[in-house]
Amino acid sequence: MNRITELFGIAHPIIAGGMVWCSGWRLASAVSNYGGLGLIGAGSMHPDNLIHHIRSCREATDKPFGVNVPLLYPQIDELMRILVQEKVKIVFTSAGSPKKWTPFLKEHGITVCHVVSSSLFAKKCEEAGVDAVVAEGFEAGGHNGREETTTLCLIPAVREATSLPLIAAGGIALKCQVEAVKALGAEGVQIGTRFALCKESSAHENFKRHCMGLAEGGTRLLLKKLSPTRLAEGEFMKRVAEMEERGATKEELSEFLGKGRAKRGIFEGDLQEGEIEIGQICNMIKEPETVEEIFASLV
Amino acid sequence: MNRITELFGIAHPIIAGGMVWCSGWRLASAVSNYGGLGLIGAGSMHPDNLIHHIRSCREATDKPFGVNVPLLYPQIDELMRILVQEKVKIVFTSAGSPKKWTPFLKEHGITVCHVVSSSLFAKKCEEAGVDAVVAEGFEAGGHNGREETTTLCLIPAVREATSLPLIAAGGIALKCQVEAVKALGAEGVQIGTRFALCKESSAHENFKRHCMGLAEGGTRLLLKKLSPTRLAEGEFMKRVAEMEERGATKEELSEFLGKGRAKRGIFEGDLQEGEIEIGQICNMIKEPETVEEIFASLV
Numbered sequence: 001m002n003r004i005t006e007l008f009g010i011a012h013p014i015i016a017g018g019m020v021w022c023s024g025w026r027l028a029s030a031v032s033n034y035g036g037l038g039l040i041g042a043g044s045m046h047p048d049n050l051i052h053h054i055r056s057c058r059e060a061t062d063k064p065f066g067v068n069v070p071l072l073y074p075q076i077d078e079l080m081r082i083l084v085q086e087k088v089k090i091v092f093t094s095a096g097s098p099k100k101w102t103p104f105l106k107e108h109g110i111t112v113c114h115v116v117s118s119s120l121f122a123k124k125c126e127e128a129g130v131d132a133v134v135a136e137g138f139e140a141g142g143h144n145g146r147e148e149t150t151t152l153c154l155i156p157a158v159r160e161a162t163s164l165p166l167i168a169a170g171g172i173a174l175k176c177q178v179e180a181v182k183a184l185g186a187e188g189v190q191i192g193t194r195f196a197l198c199k200e201s202s203a204h205e206n207f208k209r210h211c212m213g214l215a216e217g218g219t220r221l222l223l224k225k226l227s228p229t230r231l232a233e234g235e236f237m238k239r240v241a242e243m244e245e246r247g248a249t250k251e252e253l254s255e256f257l258g259k260g261r262a263k264r265g266i267f268e269g270d271l272q273e274g275e276i277e278i279g280q281i282c283n284m285i286k287e288p289e290t291v292e293e294i295f296a297s298l299v
Numbered sequence: 300m301n302r303i304t305e306l307f308g309i310a311h312p313i314i315a316g317g318m319v320w321c322s323g324w325r326l327a328s329a330v331s332n333y334g335g336l337g338l339i340g341a342g343s344m345h346p347d348n349l350i351h352h353i354r355s356c357r358e359a360t361d362k363p364f365g366v367n368v369p370l371l372y373p374q375i376d377e378l379m380r381i382l383v384q385e386k387v388k389i390v391f392t393s394a395g396s397p398k399k400w401t402p403f404l405k406e407h408g409i410t411v412c413h414v415v416s417s418s419l420f421a422k423k424c425e426e427a428g429v430d431a432v433v434a435e436g437f438e439a440g441g442h443n444g445r446e447e448t449t450t451l452c453l454i455p456a457v458r459e460a461t462s463l464p465l466i467a468a469g470g471i472a473l474k475c476q477v478e479a480v481k482a483l484g485a486e487g488v489q490i491g492t493r494f495a496l497c498k499e500s501s502a503h504e505n506f507k508r509h510c511m512g513l514a515e516g517g518t519r520l521l522l523k524k525l526s527p528t529r530l531a532e533g534e535f536m537k538r539v540a541e542m543e544e545r546g547a548t549k550e551e552l553s554e555f556l557g558k559g560r561a562k563r564g565i566f567e568g569d570l571q572e573g574e575i576e577i578g579q580i581c582n583m584i585k586e587p588e589t590v591e592e593i594f595a596s597l598v
Contacts (some may be wrong), residue, residue: 118516127492152469177455180483216418216419248546
């Protein structure tokens with residue numbers, strides 16, 4: 001038992017990241033059923049679909065689970081209303097200021113965690129009344145901090161900056177890494193990549209197979225002129241890298257990116273046109289696993 | 300006692316990186332005197348100067364010390380001849396293939412360690428007959444791997460790839476970080492930044508003060524078209540970043556870089572024209588320290 005397991009009422013301080021196109025009710029409920037905290041990734045869901053996932057998750061587990069909300073979500077007001085209406089108890093917010101929505105969520109009795117990539121923002125979380133902070137390093141897949149601070153450097157800095165319960169994220173997939181971030185002062189871990197590639201993840205099989213086949217060094221942090229994003233090797237990354245090498249502007253990159261690229265890559269498994277987002281540690285995941293197997297190897 | 304302390308005949312498995320313009324005989328002998336392994340950084344020394352540093356180090360300590368040799372060194376044959384002639388017992392090689400010089404050094408009874416940024420090269424070290432491998436992550440200052448693998452992700456991969464004694468490097472300055480990389484499977488640590496900024500380092504006071512004043516996120520990995528290098532915020536980095544943003548070619552960058560930039564920045568303390576190289580963890584080092592104080596906090 002520590003502050004993280006107490007805060008969420010869970011057995012193990014292991015949280016499955018709420019990842020776009022991966023974290024539906026199936027993954028979230030499985031993680032919660034094995035004693036971790038499952039999160040539904042609202043970032044890729046239409047409001048109606050989010051309601052469906054929350055209700056299905058509740059049917060599939062009687063354990064605590066949560067919802068991850070990127071604060072840049074276009075219909076954010078409607079989404080927040082749904083969280084309250086559906087009586088969600090735990091919300092992880094990311095990609096935005098913790099000041100805007102934390103008071104609203106807390107007023108409705110919701111436990112709030114916020115994802116940060118610097119100790120400066122960790123302090124802002126404390127001021128905003130957030131209950132726990134997730135500090136995520138450069139290794140993480142998908143959208144990422146501009147500072148490029150790695151988990152090894154970030155966790156001691158955040159530990160020093162705030163007394164809030166601290167969850168480490170970014171590059172954590174193995175038991176030895178869970179032990180390592182504990183030594184750095186983290187009280188829990190948020191694991192993305194390993195759960196994104198497991199059997200209960202709603203990502204497409206092509207995506208999972210592609211990511212499990214990547215060698216060490218098979219991801220890169222690109223799109224820094226828009227929002228830094230860790231991409232996996234492949235056609236999309238190659239084209240982005242070429243554009244950036246020749247100094248493509250923000251506008252050119254934004255036009256090339258267009259809409260729905262991540263859905264195409266992760267959910268529809270289009271390895272040619274789709275955007276493939278995954279964490280740096282994917283090279284250590286070589287076989288399809290179930291959530292049960294993941295917990296057996298970590299706990 | 301472990302394989303690293305036995306291999307070098309030292310009390311603590313703590314190695315001070317052999318850093319250009321920082322690691323002269325003064326720093327190396329102090330580290331060895333406190334029970335770690337001090338390294339002289341040959342990369343920034345003319346052959347005659349290297350002889351001077353080796354002899355001065357031997358006068359200042361009767362404990363084991365070593366020399367770090369970047370294999371791109373222009374007069375590498377002469378330098379290798381000096382290492383043998385001066386009866387250096389431990390050599391750390393970096394920035395090149397371990398196959399070229401390891402047999403020569405081993406024939407002369409020298410213990411050889413090689414610095415890698417991937418498990419692929421760690422395996423090559425094993426084939427080349429290297430005695431121990433230093434695996435250095437993306438967090439490290441100065442020249443850095445193209446794969447951008449962080450220490451947290453790199454160490455478990457290298458641990459899996461080779462049974463060689465393993466030293467972790469990159470982003471390690473604090474005791475909790477030493478514990479963390481031990482959990483990942485490292486048997487020793489190589490610490491750069493914290494020793495580069497200590498009182499015995501031969502770097503200029505301007506450089507040390509500048510780096511100790513940097514906030515979290517105050518370094519960036521740039522010059523990727525030449526050789527990826529972690530630079531500290533300041534005039535030089537600003538100009539490099541601007542050039543890269545507009546897609547400057549390798550040739551343009553190389554011409555801008557010119558010669559002697561690192562000497563100007565690190566050794567002469569020219570914060571306008573000089574190149575300032577330091578690791579990502581510099582924000583955690585706030586006060587000038589002695590080697591004695593560093594060992595007291597780590598051991």
